[in-house]
Amino acid sequence: xxxxxxxxxxxxxxxxxxxxxxxxxxxxxxxxxxxxxxxxxxxxxxxxxxxxxxxxxxxxxxxxxxxxxxxxxxxxxxxxxxxxxxxxxxxxxxxxxxxxxxxxxxxxxxxxxxxxxxxxxxxxxxxxxxxxxxxxxxxxxxxxxxxxxxxxxxxxxxxxxxxxxxxxxxxxxxxxxxxxxxxxxxxxxxxxxxxxxxxxxxxxxxxxxxxxxxxxxxxxxxxxxxxxxxxxxxxxxxxxxxxxxxxxxxxxxxxxxxxxxxxxxxxxxxxxxxxxxxxxxxxxxxxxxxxxxxxxxxxxxxxxxxxxxxxxxxxxxxxx
Amino acid sequence: xxxxxxxxxxxxxxxxxxxxxxxxxxxxxxxxxxxxxxxxxxxxxxxxxxxxxxxxxxxxxxxxxxxxxxxxxxxxxxxxxxxxxxxxxxxxxxxxxxxxxxxxxxxxxxxxxxxxxxxxxxxxxxxxxxxxxxxxxxxxxxxxxxxxxxxxxxxxxxxxxxxxxxxxxxxxxxxxxxxxxxxxxxxxxxxxxxxxxxxxxxxxxxxxxxxxxxxxxxxxxxxxxxxxxxxxxxxxxxxxxxxxxxxxxxxxxxxxxxxxxxxxxxxxxxxxxxxxxxxxxxxxxxxxxxxxxxxxxxxxxxxxxxxxxxxxxxxxxxxxxxxxxxx
Amino acid sequence: xxxxxxxxxxxxxxxxxxxxxxxxxxxxxxxxxxxxxxxxxxxxxxxxxxxxxxxxxxxxxxxxxxxxxxxxxxxxxxxxxxxxxxxxxxxxxxxxxxxxxxxxxxxxxxxxxxxxxxxxxxxxxxxxxxxxxxxxxxxxxxxxxxxxxxxxxxxxxxxxxxxxxxxxxxxxxxxxxxxxxxxxxxxxxxxxxxxxxxxxxxxxxxxxxxxxxxxxxxxxxxxxxxxxxxxxxxxxxxxxxxxxxxxxxxxxxxxxxxxxxxxxxxxxxxxxxxxxxxxxxxxxxxxxxxxxxxxxxxxxxxxxxxxxxxxxxxxxxxxxxxxxxxxxxxxxxxxxxxxxxxx
Numbered sequence: 005x006x007x008x009x010x011x012x013x014x015x016x017x018x019x020x021x022x023x024x025x026x027x028x029x030x031x032x033x034x035x036x037x038x039x040x041x042x043x044x045x046x047x048x049x050x051x052x053x054x055x056x057x058x059x060x061x062x063x064x065x066x067x068x069x070x071x072x073x074x075x076x077x078x079x080x081x082x083x084x085x086x087x088x089x090x091x092x093x094x095x096x097x098x099x100x101x102x103x104x105x106x107x108x109x110x111x112x113x114x115x116x117x118x119x120x121x122x123x124x125x126x127x128x129x130x131x132x133x134x135x136x137x138x139x140x141x142x143x144x145x146x147x148x149x150x151x152x153x154x155x156x157x158x159x160x161x162x163x164x165x166x167x168x169x170x171x172x173x174x175x176x177x178x179x180x181x182x183x184x185x186x187x188x189x190x191x192x193x194x195x196x197x198x199x200x201x202x203x204x205x206x207x208x209x210x211x212x213x214x215x216x217x218x219x220x221x222x223x224x225x226x227x228x229x230x231x232x233x234x235x236x237x238x239x240x241x242x243x244x245x246x247x248x249x250x251x252x253x254x255x256x257x258x259x260x261x262x263x264x265x266x267x268x269x270x271x272x273x274x275x276x277x278x279x280x281x282x283x284x285x286x287x288x289x290x291x292x293x294x295x296x297x298x299x300x301x302x303x304x305x306x307x308x309x310x311x312x313x314x315x316x317x318x319x320x321x322x323x324x
Numbered sequence: 325x326x327x328x329x330x331x332x333x334x335x336x337x338x339x340x341x342x343x344x345x346x347x348x349x350x351x352x353x354x355x356x357x358x359x360x361x362x363x364x365x366x367x368x369x370x371x372x373x374x375x376x377x378x379x380x381x382x383x384x385x386x387x388x389x390x391x392x393x394x395x396x397x398x399x400x401x402x403x404x405x406x407x408x409x410x411x412x413x414x415x416x417x418x419x420x421x422x423x424x425x426x427x428x429x430x431x432x433x434x435x436x437x438x439x440x441x442x443x444x445x446x447x448x449x450x451x452x453x454x455x456x457x458x459x460x461x462x463x464x465x466x467x468x469x470x471x472x473x474x475x476x477x478x479x480x481x482x483x484x485x486x487x488x489x490x491x492x493x494x495x496x497x498x499x500x501x502x503x504x505x506x507x508x509x510x511x512x513x514x515x516x517x518x519x520x521x522x523x524x525x526x527x528x529x530x531x532x533x534x535x536x537x538x539x540x541x542x543x544x545x546x547x548x549x550x551x552x553x554x555x556x557x558x559x560x561x562x563x564x565x566x567x568x569x570x571x572x573x574x575x576x577x578x579x580x581x582x583x584x585x586x587x588x589x590x591x592x593x594x595x596x597x598x599x600x601x602x603x604x605x606x607x608x609x610x611x612x613x614x615x616x617x618x619x620x621x622x623x624x625x626x627x628x629x630x631x632x633x634x635x636x637x638x639x640x641x642x643x644x645x646x647x648x649x650x651x
Numbered sequence: 652x653x654x655x656x657x658x659x660x661x662x663x664x665x666x667x668x669x670x671x672x673x674x675x676x677x678x679x680x681x682x683x684x685x686x687x688x689x690x691x692x693x694x695x696x697x698x699x700x701x702x703x704x705x706x707x708x709x710x711x712x713x714x715x716x717x718x719x720x721x722x723x724x725x726x727x728x729x730x731x732x733x734x735x736x737x738x739x740x741x742x743x744x745x746x747x748x749x750x751x752x753x754x755x756x757x758x759x760x761x762x763x764x765x766x767x768x769x770x771x772x773x774x775x776x777x778x779x780x781x782x783x784x785x786x787x788x789x790x791x792x793x794x795x796x797x798x799x800x801x802x803x804x805x806x807x808x809x810x811x812x813x814x815x816x817x818x819x820x821x822x823x824x825x826x827x828x829x830x831x832x833x834x835x836x837x838x839x840x841x842x843x844x845x846x847x848x849x850x851x852x853x854x855x856x857x858x859x860x861x862x863x864x865x866x867x868x869x870x871x872x873x874x875x876x877x878x879x880x881x882x883x884x885x886x887x888x889x890x891x892x893x894x895x896x897x898x899x900x901x902x903x904x905x906x907x908x909x910x911x912x913x914x915x916x917x918x919x920x921x922x923x924x925x926x927x928x929x930x931x932x933x934x935x936x937x938x939x940x941x942x943x944x945x946x947x948x949x950x951x952x953x954x955x956x957x958x959x960x961x962x963x964x965x966x967x968x969x970x971x972x973x974x975x976x977x978x979x980x981x982x983x984x985x986x987x988x989x990x991x992x993x994x
Binding site for chain 2: 014047084106163164193195197199200218219221222223224225244245248258260261262264268269270271272273274275278279
């Protein structure tokens with residue numbers, strides 16, 4: 005498709021460990037359209053964060069991108085020299101991490117930490133930077149931004165810190181924001197504030213967001229399109245309404261059924277079994293051992309992610 | 325029916341010291357005059373955001389922390405001031421499951437010893453064979469295979485460890501289990517399994533739960549009644565359906581509307597609460613929720629509301645006392 | 652926080668009281684004090700003079716007894732030990748440490764005459780240790796598991812396991828005595844003809860004398876500080892904020908030096924206050940090997956000779972410096988880490 009701003013093709017990321025190799029991302033293909041909020045959901049260890057961090061080539065130490073292609077504005081980011089990559093980070097693509105306390109340098113004032121991004125990517129003068137930072141802080145709803153410039157991260161509350169993180173990620177007006185579990189460390193009422201802020205900033209800056217989360221409720225309320233991951237693979241992608249109304253993959257279906265909901269009570273549907281051992285992934289479809297509808301072919305061959313309808317792709321042998 | 329557990333005016337204040345001689349300048353009122361009761365075999369959900377004091381309540385009931393004031397009665401017997409020996413007996417009837425299945429199990433002991441420790445300690449089993457038999461049957465109850473007796477905690481996933489913690493908690497046939505954020509650290513699919521296990525065990529063994537969590541949706545699935553806490557106080561307590569269909573306290577309403585709804589067709593009317601939980605050094609006068617309340621009045625700043633009850637629905641708010649609060 | 656520091660400062664006095672009373676008691680109850688030494692000397696003399704007449708012997712012992720009384724009185728040993736302590740403490744409050752038995756001079760003068768030597772060695776070795784260890788630790792952290800890291804670890808642990816004085820002996824044999832390669836003087840601080848030397852030659856002479864002892868002082872200190880620096884930086888490099896720094900568009904090098912390093916230096920700053928103890932630093936063994944008349948030797952001799960005023964004086968001053976050093980360390984911590992607030 006011509007109008008995607010980012011295309012990931014067959015990405016593979018591996019983490020060598022003592023007892024073998026963990027295939028954290030095992031052949032992921034994904035595309036991102038302008039001004040969309042793509043929800044990337046899955047349970048812990050499914051590879052959603054690693055996929056997103058691969059875009060910026062920020063995979064933690066022993067991990068490495070084995071193969072694949074990440075196309076951004078006509079160039080493959082995986083071929084880019086590291087010096088060009090640093091020019092891209094923070095300027096064209098911003099990131100918001102899960103824990104806003106540990107994600108800030110604890111001994112530097114937050115104003116300086118935000119100003120650093122501006123100084124790196126623009127030739128701003130000192131006073132201009134200060135004004136721009138204060139402006140950005142007020143945009144994300146920090147009360148008394150003049151004063152907050154000189155505050156240390158630990159002096160802010162959790163919600164305020166995450167607002168500051170968002171201000172820092174957006175200060176150069178990136179076209180893409182990667183939000184990695186941005187509200188997981190926060191309380192529900194604060195989570196609601198932060199999601200609201202993300203929606204407002206998306207509309208104002210007309211950017212795309214990749215929203216990584218394990219919470220399907222957040223996806224339902226915030227995302228426009230969803231990609232569901234399981235054990236290193238994308239099993240289903242669809243527009244958000246379509247996915248929640250008509251989930252095709254048995255895993256998506258089970259996941260939706262197992263969420264505690266306000267309008268139901270009593271016992272929940274639970275997907276049987278446990279997540280597969282990442283060192284020893286099953287042959288064929290990774291979900292087959294837990295799938296109630298598994299067939300012989302599922303245990304032998306890996307299904308491809310194929311369209312069922314124009315906007316709805318699924319990787320499952322039930323739909324061949 | 326007689327109450328299994330009754331908590332009256334429970335208080336836990338933590339002193340804040342300052343100055344050269346460490347005089348107590350202020351108190352953090354972590355738990356501030358809380359009262360509730362749990363019936364045998366019932367689940368009471370206790371919800372609130374981080375720092376609201378819900379965990380302290382759980383630990384004070386088990387006397388893992390000594391309360392500053394108030395009383396806890398277990399089967400009519402006052403827990404505070406019990407002799408060490410009586411307390412030891414009582415502990416078998418009250419157990420706790422913690423949030424973090426990675427740190428709450430001793431990493432150097434095998435499953436047999438972790439689950440069987442209480443059995444040996446309280447002389448429920450005479451020899452190793454009996455201990456093994458009992459542990460195997462406990463493991464079966466929580467859905468674990470019997471061949472894991474000699475494995476260590478690190479060999480298990482988060483969900484399996486939480487099953488181990490549950491097996492340990494029910495080993496002495498308790499009447500009350502405090503579940504302190506017992507499913508919060510788990511993934512959705514595993515969380516559902518554990519919630520179902522807890523519900524199943526309750527119907528089999530007639531255990532009562534004090535289910536402490538921050539997620540209202542999770543609490544809803546397991547509780548018959550729910551108490552909502554804010555800054556050390558219970559602001560609303562009601563039967564589950566009643567609380568969800570007719571929330572009376574503005575904080576409960578905001579909390580309910582803040583939960584992301586996993587149904588994109590139903591865009592909920594969201595009440596966004598501004599501000600964050602107040603400084604832990606609580607306000608001195610008025611309602612604890614006044615600074616964030618969307619419908620605060622003049623009186624809320626001057627006076628503390630009293631708890632009112634209508635048909636088992638308790639609420640602590642001025643809005644509900646006079647006219648209807650639904651506006 | 653000011654209250655905290657005032658409290659810490661006030662706590663110095665009871666602590667010092669505890670230290671001195673314990674040391675005073677132990678020291679003065681150990682046999683071999685000045686009075687016993689005198690008796691010993693008298694007995695020796697008496698034995699030597701055995702050949703003389705019995706009458707004069709009688710007279711001599713009478714004299715000895717009187718002399719003994721005088722000696723006791725002179726050293727205040729005619730009073731009970733607690734009284735002696737409080738007399739000593741009373742003087743201490745007026746900043747009077749008494750007079751040395753051995754040197755017959757005020758203790759303050761005896762100690763302060765050695766301080767320049769301590770300061771020279773202390774400051775030079777401290778400065779050089781930090782100068783080497785911090786960059787070395789950083790380099791090792793960035794090269795963790797690499798060839799440089801492994802080889803430098805072997806080297807510094809080799810140095811760590813050699814006692815300073817043993818290295819001193821080795822160095823003197825190799826480079827001092829002339830049996831192998833005579834480039835450095837064997838000992839002392841300056842040459843005999845120091846006064847006649849030109850201004851430049853003086854510096855050269857002094858540096859040549861300092862070189863080997865400073866090396867001995869430093870050799871053991873490398874390992875601790877280098878590894879502290881390395882581990883501290885490595886821990887910081889795994890922190891989330893380094894990832895944030897990279898995501899902002901900093902290069903890895905920039906992220907390490909602009910963000911990681913300052914955080915990694917915090918544990919090192921914790922020890923900074925203890926630098927104040929260099930005023931009285933000095934190793935008896937190294938001083939002995941290089942025949943330097945420093946604090947280490949003074950302390951050793953004062954204990955061997957039961958020169959109580961000097962020994963106690965050294966204890967008082969070094970305890971005081973250590974106690975102040977700890978408060979200074981806390982202050983440093985507050986200065987470098989905005990998260991620290993003492994209550």
